[in-house]
Amino acid sequence: xxxxxxxxxxxxxxxxxxxxxxxxxxxxxxxxxxxxxxxxxxxxxxxxxxxxxxxxxxxxxxxxxxxxxxxxxxxxxxxxxxxxxxxxxxxxxxxxxxxxxxxxxxxxxxxxxxxxxxxxxxxxxxxxxxxxxxxxxxxxxxxxxxxxxxxxxxxxxxxxxxxxxxxxxxxxxxxxxxxxxxxxxxxxxxxxxxxxxxxxxxxxxxxxxxxxxxxxxxxxxxxxxxxxxxxxxxxxxxxxxxxxxxxxxxxxxxxxxxxxx
Numbered sequence: 166x167x168x169x170x171x172x173x174x175x176x177x178x179x180x181x182x183x184x185x186x187x188x189x190x191x192x193x194x195x196x197x198x199x200x201x202x203x204x205x206x207x208x209x210x211x212x213x214x215x216x217x218x219x220x221x222x223x224x225x226x227x228x229x230x231x232x233x234x235x236x237x238x239x240x241x242x243x244x245x246x247x248x249x250x251x252x253x254x255x256x257x258x259x260x261x262x263x264x265x266x267x268x269x270x271x272x273x274x275x276x277x278x279x280x281x282x283x284x285x286x287x288x289x290x291x292x293x294x295x296x297x298x299x300x301x302x303x304x305x306x307x308x309x310x311x312x313x314x315x316x317x318x319x320x321x322x323x324x325x326x327x328x329x330x331x332x333x334x335x336x337x338x339x340x341x342x343x344x345x346x347x348x349x350x351x352x353x354x355x356x357x358x359x360x361x362x363x364x365x366x367x368x369x370x371x372x373x374x375x376x377x378x379x380x381x382x383x384x385x386x387x388x389x390x391x392x393x394x395x396x397x398x399x400x401x402x403x404x405x406x407x408x409x410x411x412x413x414x415x416x417x418x419x420x421x422x423x424x425x426x
Contacts, residue, residue: 166245166306166313166405170195174246175237177201177224177291180208182367183317184250186394187401189215191246194402199237199244202251224251224287230294243302245312247295248401249288252317252335254369255280256328277331284335288316292346292357300353310408311354315401316343318359318414324423336361340414347412356411358404363418365392385419392417 166172174191178184179200192198192215201222202208212219218240222233237244259272292314299312318339325333340359347357364381370391382390400417404410 166310166408168194168196168402168405170197171305172246173197173199173237173241173244174248175199175201175234175244175291175295176248176250177222177287178250178252178317180204180211180219182250182369183362183365183394183397184248185211186398187248187250188212188217190395190398190402191248191405192217196246197241199233199241201233201237224290225282227290230290234294234298238298243298244295245299245302245305246315246405247291247299247312248315248317249291249339250317251287252284253280255331257331258328259330272330277334280331281335281338284332285338288339289342292316296350296353296355299355300350304354306354306408308408309354310356313356313358313405314346314350315404316357316359318343318361320361320363320416320418320421320423322361322414323416326423327426343414344412351411356404356408358410358412359414360397360400360404361414361416361418362397363392363416363421365394365397367394384424385421388419390419392419 174196176184176188179188180202188198188200198217200208200212200219205221208219220233220236223229257272263270302311304311316339319336321329321333322337322340343359
């Protein structure tokens with residue numbers, strides 16, 4: 166797929182982190198980018214800086230997603246690219262001690278469900294709704310390609326740490342659905358690839374100490390640092406441009422394999 170002003174893209178979680186970097190990178194080639202996020206202030210600012218469009222969107226809501234996609238399509242046309250970056254991180258052991266009473270307690274199922282609802286089901290909601298629209302477009306590649314979907318899994322899908330049951334399950338689900346959805350959509354010329362980022366310097370890392378960031382960076386074999394969101398965005402570009410990338414997950418992690426904790 167060529168990246169230029171004839172292409173429309175939708176990026177969830179586009180107001181910050183990996184999503185923001187992706188939105189900026191795609192826009193640098195002239196792609197018409199719509200950012201979907203719950204952070205309207207930052208989303209509108211980023212969209213203004215890149216000549217894109219922002220719409221408030223809750224990926225757990227059919228109504229919110231439908232409204233956001235309708236507005237995006239009215240502005241830029243039907244998307245050829247979907248990048249799913251919206252997600253949350255939560256940590257809780259399957260069995261832990263209550264801090265006040267010392268009694269054993271099980272993982273809060275409401276919290277577990279929330280993580281899956283945003284990370285996994287939210288991603289699939291976007292996939293389903295965008296692929297229907299993409300399937301109605303005319304092919305734009307010699308092989309009959311109509312569009313590409315890039316999902317954000319995580320190395321936690323394969324190296325889940327202590328306390329990451331919910332997060333790992335959500336990201337493992339994204340990795341697991343990559344091949345069957347790619348097969349589902351193959352007849353429509355829509356490719357599906359998932360990226361498994363390792364430890365990347367996103368806004369969540371701004372809340373931890375510099376010393377701890379250095380400890381995390383030292384755990385990466387090479388290069389021995391946190392990943393840059395621009396490197397994630399560059400891989401999204403490669404996936405879009407290379408039509409043979411389909412139905413797979415790609416680790417982007419500096420060769421790290423996460424320890425139990």
